[in-house]
Amino acid sequence: MAGVLVLGGLTEGEFDRSLLQAAGAAAPLANAMGAPLMGALIGPSLSAAAEAMQCGLSALYLAEGTQFAPYTADAYVRAAQAAIEASGASTVVIPHGGVAREWAPILAARLQAALVMNCCAVSVEDGQLLATKPVNGGSVLAQFEVLGDLRIVTVSAGDFEPLPTGQAVTPSHLEVTALPDAPVQVLSEEVQSAEGVRLKDAKKIVAGGRGVGGPQHWHRIEETAAALGASVACSRPVADSGWVPSRHQVGLSGTTVAPELYIAVGISGAPQHLAGITGAKMVVAINTEAGAEIFKRANWGVVDDYEQVLKGFNERVAQLRG
Numbered sequence: 418m419a420g421v422l423v424l425g426g427l428t429e430g431e432f433d434r435s436l437l438q439a440a441g442a443a444a445p446l447a448n449a450m451g452a453p454l455m456g457a458l459i460g461p462s463l464s465a466a467a468e469a470m471q472c473g474l475s476a477l478y479l480a481e482g483t484q485f486a487p488y489t490a491d492a493y494v495r496a497a498q499a500a501i502e503a504s505g506a507s508t509v510v511i512p513h514g515g516v517a518r519e520w521a522p523i524l525a526a527r528l529q530a531a532l533v534m535n536c537c538a539v540s541v542e543d544g545q546l547l548a549t550k551p552v553n554g555g556s557v558l559a560q561f562e563v564l565g566d567l568r569i570v571t572v573s574a575g576d577f578e579p580l581p582t583g584q585a586v587t588p589s590h591l592e593v594t595a596l597p598d599a600p601v602q603v604l605s606e607e608v609q610s611a612e613g614v615r616l617k618d619a620k621k622i623v624a625g626g627r628g629v630g631g632p633q634h635w636h637r638i639e640e641t642a643a644a645l646g647a648s649v650a651c652s653r654p655v656a657d658s659g660w661v662p663s664r665h666q667v668g669l670s671g672t673t674v675a676p677e678l679y680i681a682v683g684i685s686g687a688p689q690h691l692a693g694i695t696g697a698k699m700v701v702a703i704n705t706e707a708g709a710e711i712f713k714r715a716n717w718g719v720v721d722d723y724e725q726v727l728k729g730f731n732e733r734v735a736q737l738r739g
Contacts (some may be wrong), residue, residue: 419455419505419507420447420450420454420455420507421443421446421447421450421455421501421506421508421509421510422456422504423440423443423474423510423581424438424453424455424459424500424509425456426459426460426488426493426516427456428615430461430486432466432470434574434579435514436456436466436469436512436572436578437469437470437472438574438575438577439511439512439572439574439636440456440474440510440576441581442474442536443508443510443539443580443581444580445540446539446541446546448623449507449540449541449679449708450544452508453476454473454475454505455475455477455506456470456472456476456477456478456737457479457496457690458477458478459496459497459500460480460482460486461481461482462481462483471582471583471739472579472580472581472582472583473582474586475582476504476591477586477587477588478499478584478589478590478591479590479591480496480500480593481590481591482595484595484726489603490516490523490601491596492593492602493520493524494523494595496591497509497524497572498528499592500614501528501567503591506536507566507568508567509530509567509569510539510570510571511569511570512576512616513534513536513673514573514673516568516670517557517571519571522534525569527544528566529565530565530567530568530569531563531564531565532570533548533561534571535550535586535669535673536548536570536572536573537550537551537558537572537573537672537695538576539570541570545562545569546568547561547562547568547698548560548561551669555559556688556691562728563584565722571629573673573696575673575675576695576696579715580602582669593715605720606649615675616664616665616667616672617673617674617675619648619674619676620676620677620678621640621642621678622648622650622667622676622677622679622680622697623638623642623647623648623649623650623680623681624638624667624681624684625649625652625684626651626681626682626683626686627652627683628682628723629655629682629683630683632659632661635660637724638651638682641682641730641731644730644731644734644735645678648676649658649661649699650665650667650674651665651666652666652667653666653668653670653671653687656671659715667690667693668689669689669693670689671693671708673695674691674696676694676698677699678701679694679697679699679700680703680728681700681701681702681715682704682723683703684702684709685709685710685711686709686711686713686714687701691710694714701717702714702717702718703718704719704723705723706720
């Protein structure tokens with residue numbers, strides 16, 4: 418029986434919680450289809466990841482080998498194709514973001530599969546797979562009926578609860594040989610270390626936009642984040658201007674986040690940025706422009722000079738902490 422396959426690789430060599438969140442999106446699909454829920458992992462060393470992925474799957478496939486680090490799209494696509502063929506899956510769910518933005522479309526094209534990316538909701542109605550995603554820069558949510566013998570969706574992991582630990586399954590190893598004449602070869606790799614919690618896993622985030630005024634003022638954002646024990650984020654213009662590394666960018670072209678608290682400082686609220694914070698539980702906006710779009714998404718808003726607001730806020734946090 419065709420099933421639902423949760424498929425993905427490691428992040429910086431480690432198991433990523435987004436795989437369990439993708440499984441949380443896939444499980445209701447499998448239930449509605451009356452089909453098995455399966456998983457597949459890609460990476461150079463998968464023993465720890467296989468243990469973390471024990472969430473009640475009926476089968477777990479491992480594409481393991483040195484050819485998967487450093488990453489190349491070709492190696493991932495060949496591994497994904499092997500996993501789909503071994504599992505016989507008709508529906509594939511992949512965590513959106515990172516390298517999946519590159520290899521998932523190549524996989525779909527190679528297998529002539531239907532593909533919908535960056536979905537915030539997936540469901541089965543009357544036997545048909547429906548996928549919902551933000552379009553027009555995130556200002557509109559569109560629902561697609563995904564047709565075909567093989568259907569692939571990438572899901573915004575922050576919009577789904579992770580599938581809890583379930584009955585264990587013994588992994589099956591896939592043979593995916595490295596190609597000596599691979600079309601792309603990585604000659605060197607430069608790794609930027611990221612301090613603290615990964616942005617998509619952060620419970621508290623302080624984000625800055627162009628309204629901060631320039632890189633010379635960015636320390637205000639970092640000081641507030643430090644006071645709260647929060648992660649630092651930014652809007653796309655800040656990353657494009659080089660104030661901070663692009664790994665801090667939130668939005669459709671950056672990271673989709675779902676924190677308990679999101680403080681937006683000097684961020685106007687462009688649709689692509691708002692699409693990246695749809696899962697945030699509490700949004701606090703600070704901006705000098707009362708008509709800024711960010712206030713339509715905010716639970717609380719302050720129209721004032723952000724430097725004075727953050728100064729008073731940090732002082733109060735320090736007082737409360739004694």
